Amino acid sequence: MIDTAYAMTMARYNRWQNRQLLGFLELQPAGELVLERGAFFGSILKTLSHLCWGDHIWLSRFDGGSGPGIGASESVSYVADLAAWAEMRSRLDARIAAWAAGLTDAELRGTLTWYSGAAGREVSKPLSLLVVHFFNHQTHHRGQVHAMLTATGSKAPVSDLFLMPDDA
Structure with missing residues (x-):
């Protein structure tokens, strides 16, 4: 389905997108980031918080490292403010890059089994499918x-993958 080059490219894309995003977020008055906007998670900050939580939980499954320590229902409060998001985002992006760099094609052809709190049971899926889901x-x-x-x-940041700089 995919290979390690895909994971490494998407890890670079993720970091590039988040770095760009930070620049736009820093220009926003603090009130804009917490304003409820009718989005699925409500505000910009809550959506960013959920995304950090989601990356952290998936990384813990992929690399066996630490997880977020809270459940999905608390994901919108995982980061308290923009500074906490930027710090967490930087750490997660570095961890994603390191994980992707160490991933093998053989691992991608395997299966991952974990206990899913959302499903309330153990789940097994092809790792390649889960990696695509992670980046999606x-x-x-x-x-x-x-x-x-x-x-x-x-x-807002440019998001076209083909415009990602080679040095991103």
Whole structure:
């Protein structure tokens, strides 16, 4: 389905997108980030918080490292403010890059089994499918943030993968 080059490219894309996003978020008055906007998670900050939580829970499954320590229902309060998001995001992005760099094609052909709190049971799925889901989940929620930023009157980051700089 995919190979390690895909995971490494998407890890770079994720980091590039988040770095760009931070620049636009820092220009926003604090009130704009917490304003309820009718999005699935409500505000820009809550959506960003959920995304950090989601990345953290999936990484714990993928690399066996630490997880977020809270459940999905608390994901919108995982980061308290923009500074906490930026710090958490930087750590997660570095961890994603390291995990992707160490991933093998043989692992991608395997299966991952974990206990899913959302499903309330043990789940087994092809790792390649879960890796695609992981990166798709990021893109989906960053798209929501992009729309909410646009609603503030702000510009938002360019998100076209083909425009990612080689050094990103």
